[in-house]
Amino acid sequence: MSDKNKNEHIENAPDYKALKVNSGISKPPSINPRIADRLKMKKRKKHTVDDFVKGILDGNMAILSQAITLVESAKFEHQKIAQEIIERCLPHSGKSTRIGITGVPGAGKSTFIEAFGKHVTSMGHKLAVLAIDPSSERTKGSILGDKTRMEELAVDPHAYIRPSPSAGSLGGVARKTRESLILCEAAGFDTILIETVGVGQSETAVHSMVDFFLLIQIAGAGDELQGIKRGIMEMADAIAINKCDGSNVTKAQLARVQFENALHLFPLSPSQWSPKVLTCSSIEKKGVDDIWNTIMDYCKHTFENGYFDNRRSEQAKYWMYETINEQLRDNFYHDNVIKNMIPDFETKVLNDEMSSFIAAYKLLNTYYDQVKNKE
Amino acid sequence: MSDKNKNEHIENAPDYKALKVNSGISKPPSINPRIADRLKMKKRKKHTVDDFVKGILDGNMAILSQAITLVESAKFEHQKIAQEIIERCLPHSGKSTRIGITGVPGAGKSTFIEAFGKHVTSMGHKLAVLAIDPSSERTKGSILGDKTRMEELAVDPHAYIRPSPSAGSLGGVARKTRESLILCEAAGFDTILIETVGVGQSETAVHSMVDFFLLIQIAGAGDELQGIKRGIMEMADAIAINKCDGSNVTKAQLARVQFENALHLFPLSPSQWSPKVLTCSSIEKKGVDDIWNTIMDYCKHTFENGYFDNRRSEQAKYWMYETINEQLRDNFYHDNVIKNMIPDFETKVLNDEMSSFIAAYKLLNTYYDQVKNKE
Numbered sequence: 001m002s003d004k005n006k007n008e009h010i011e012n013a014p015d016y017k018a019l020k021v022n023s024g025i026s027k028p029p030s031i032n033p034r035i036a037d038r039l040k041m042k043k044r045k046k047h048t049v050d051d052f053v054k055g056i057l058d059g060n061m062a063i064l065s066q067a068i069t070l071v072e073s074a075k076f077e078h079q080k081i082a083q084e085i086i087e088r089c090l091p092h093s094g095k096s097t098r099i100g101i102t103g104v105p106g107a108g109k110s111t112f113i114e115a116f117g118k119h120v121t122s123m124g125h126k127l128a129v130l131a132i133d134p135s136s137e138r139t140k141g142s143i144l145g146d147k148t149r150m151e152e153l154a155v156d157p158h159a160y161i162r163p164s165p166s167a168g169s170l171g172g173v174a175r176k177t178r179e180s181l182i183l184c185e186a187a188g189f190d191t192i193l194i195e196t197v198g199v200g201q202s203e204t205a206v207h208s209m210v211d212f213f214l215l216i217q218i219a220g221a222g223d224e225l226q227g228i229k230r231g232i233m234e235m236a237d238a239i240a241i242n243k244c245d246g247s248n249v250t251k252a253q254l255a256r257v258q259f260e261n262a263l264h265l266f267p268l269s270p271s272q273w274s275p276k277v278l279t280c281s282s283i284e285k286k287g288v289d290d291i292w293n294t295i296m297d298y299c300k301h302t303f304e305n306g307y308f309d310n311r312r313s314e315q316a317k318y319w320m321y322e323t324i325n326e327q328l329r330d331n332f333y334h335d336n337v338i339k340n341m342i343p344d345f346e347t348k349v350l351n352d353e354m355s356s357f358i359a360a361y362k363l364l365n366t367y368y369d370q371v372k373n374k375e
Numbered sequence: 376m377s378d379k380n381k382n383e384h385i386e387n388a389p390d391y392k393a394l395k396v397n398s399g400i401s402k403p404p405s406i407n408p409r410i411a412d413r414l415k416m417k418k419r420k421k422h423t424v425d426d427f428v429k430g431i432l433d434g435n436m437a438i439l440s441q442a443i444t445l446v447e448s449a450k451f452e453h454q455k456i457a458q459e460i461i462e463r464c465l466p467h468s469g470k471s472t473r474i475g476i477t478g479v480p481g482a483g484k485s486t487f488i489e490a491f492g493k494h495v496t497s498m499g500h501k502l503a504v505l506a507i508d509p510s511s512e513r514t515k516g517s518i519l520g521d522k523t524r525m526e527e528l529a530v531d532p533h534a535y536i537r538p539s540p541s542a543g544s545l546g547g548v549a550r551k552t553r554e555s556l557i558l559c560e561a562a563g564f565d566t567i568l569i570e571t572v573g574v575g576q577s578e579t580a581v582h583s584m585v586d587f588f589l590l591i592q593i594a595g596a597g598d599e600l601q602g603i604k605r606g607i608m609e610m611a612d613a614i615a616i617n618k619c620d621g622s623n624v625t626k627a628q629l630a631r632v633q634f635e636n637a638l639h640l641f642p643l644s645p646s647q648w649s650p651k652v653l654t655c656s657s658i659e660k661k662g663v664d665d666i667w668n669t670i671m672d673y674c675k676h677t678f679e680n681g682y683f684d685n686r687r688s689e690q691a692k693y694w695m696y697e698t699i700n701e702q703l704r705d706n707f708y709h710d711n712v713i714k715n716m717i718p719d720f721e722t723k724v725l726n727d728e729m730s731s732f733i734a735a736y737k738l739l740n741t742y743y744d745q746v747k748n749k750e
Contacts, residue, residue: 086730352465
């Protein structure tokens with residue numbers, strides 16, 4: 001219904017005379033149209049792929065940020081440039097320690113990353129902090145978005161903080177983060193932190209792109225594991241009991257013992273590394289160095305037994321297949337005809353009117369007919 | 376190379392005179408050709424879909440078996456009939472208790488199923504035992520294939536034992552088992568056991584088609600969890616410590632306490648059911664009734680809180696999507712052009728000569744071109 005019709009409707013309604021709305025005038029533009037045109041022209045001056053690659057290899061943070069923006073863009077032309085940049089940066093990537101960090105909200109991940117990050121840069125390392133948080137679109141609450149919690153690190157010239165790409169499926173978000181990781185490495189960052197929230201499937205995605213996986217926990221009343229999703233503890237190469245300060249010290253040390261006992265129940269991972277449990281205080285900056293040393297021990301251990309390189313190779317392969325599988329699904333479920341058919345088929349399956357398999361095959365046949373008839 | 380050429384090759388080789396092979400005469404057929412023809416003619420008398428559906432609903436085990444053979448067949452025409460049969464049986468299915476059973480080899484699953492099955496049929500229930508064991512093709516070692524371990528149950532007129540479909544991917548094998556389950560229910564079986572080996576991904580498949588998941592364990596020397604894959608214990612609605620007999624009783628009871636403690640570390644599942652740990656002896660047929668009662672308690676509990684029906688619906692939906700996703704992958708990876716391209720692309724990705732994503736997209740583009748050009 002247009003605005004005009006709406007007004008007529010109200011005017012014609014005898015009981016609603018008080019609601020009579022005069023038709024207004026159009027609002028003037030909030031920006032001088034000439035300036036807007038000039039701004040658009042300015043935007044059009046784009047970097048070439050060469051500019052991007054050179055900028056990234058020179059460690060130019062502004063160019064790196066713009067390249068990552070292209071990686072995160074959903075536009076086809078941006079993706080095309082992004083993929084070229086990644087391809088050219090690939091030979092310069094791989095020379096970093098990739099660390100995954102997770103923990104439930106409230107475990108103090110931001111303050112931990114601040115303390116840990118400052119420790120890392122103080123040793124002369126260059127640190128990039130990325131994130132995978134597919135919930136951030138909904139909640140707008142990506143922890144890294146809130147840089148105020150990382151005041152010192154945010155202004156550290158040897159640190160680069162990039163919030164989670166906010167749009168798309170988990171697979172898409174994870175892919176973008178892994179591509180950004182490659183660009184950060186090419187830009188000279190030798191330590192990459194990838195942060196996520198310990199409440200979902202995103203841990204698996206992070207786990208499949210890092211060398212070391214750190215779980216941040218806090219001491220509770222015996223139910224430390226309740227907050228964390230099933231399976232996440234089994235991925236951890238180390239658990240850090242955070243907030244081990246003030247009146248919390250005894251509780252944190254007790255939690256440490258409990259976690260150590262629990263970890264013994266799990267079979268040893270193929271890395272032949274037995275996960276460590278440590279305590280730390282992000283506020284008092286205590287124990288953060290131990291965590292760094294543990295990561296270095298782990299790298300040495302897995303370098304020596306060959307697991308480090310094997311895993312990197314397996315991860316590259318994994319992402320090839322994962323991208324294929326995700327794209328196959330994406331193409332199917334985003335097909336307009338399929339999208340319209342699915343709700344009805346789902347209802348029939350739920351009501352036992354159609355078997356799951358027949359529903360699947362009918363949808364698949366329709367889909368492949370679609371593909372064949374497309375230009 | 377034909378046999379004739381092979382012989383020529385040997386005859387022409389001057390150094391291998393001792394190997395000279397006289398060309399033999401063709402072997403007579405091992406079966407009288409006329410009888411073979413008659414047998415073939417007999418085979419050609421096929422049941423119609425109506426025959427199958429009527430036979431199944433009448434509880435005719437021979438017809439049920441033939442229908443399951445069609446379900447398991449890879450032939451297109453068999454699949455077509457099978458799908459029609461399933462569709463017609465679907466309204467008569469769903470009225471059974473579906474129980475998944477897993478445990479590492481050596482835990483005594485076969486003897487347990489024998490004892491448990493006899494208990495179930497002695498109460499007047501009709502029991503079907505199916506299996507998912509994707510390894511059976513390789514090892515020819517499907518436990519259910521070895522019916523000699525279930526002597527009593529194999530001849531019980533109220534029990535039907537069907538070994539695991541032996542060909543295909545896990546997804547394919549699982550799909551076939553779920554379809555067979557529907558036919559068994561339509562044939563009047565009110566208790567379905569689906570058995571699998573606790574060493575891989577097949578547990579997830581079984582878990583997604585049963586109401587109750589039982590893990591069979593045995594007492595060991597404190598490392599009870601070592602044999603079982605990560606994540607499987609978290610799926611269990613009950614753990615049965617088997618072989619609690621003779622000199623093993625104390626150890627089994629200790630193991631029971633250890634498992635109970637370990638289970639407390641996991642968060643409660645959405646069913647709001649806290650997993651039970653029980654001991655039993657399949658040989659002495661002790662504790663088997665407790666396990667049956669526990670399953671009944673579980674069903675009552677989840678009927679009342681609505682979880683039972685919700686989960687069945689979720690499973691039907693899951694299998695629709697799972698079938699679609701699996702078929703999309705299957706079509707892609709079985710495409711001949713793609714099959715030939717993948718090894719080279721994989722090598723390039725492993726050697727960092729190509730990014731995982733570019734490799735994926737190049738393969739995908741080739742694939743969709745293939746699909747469009749196919750008849």
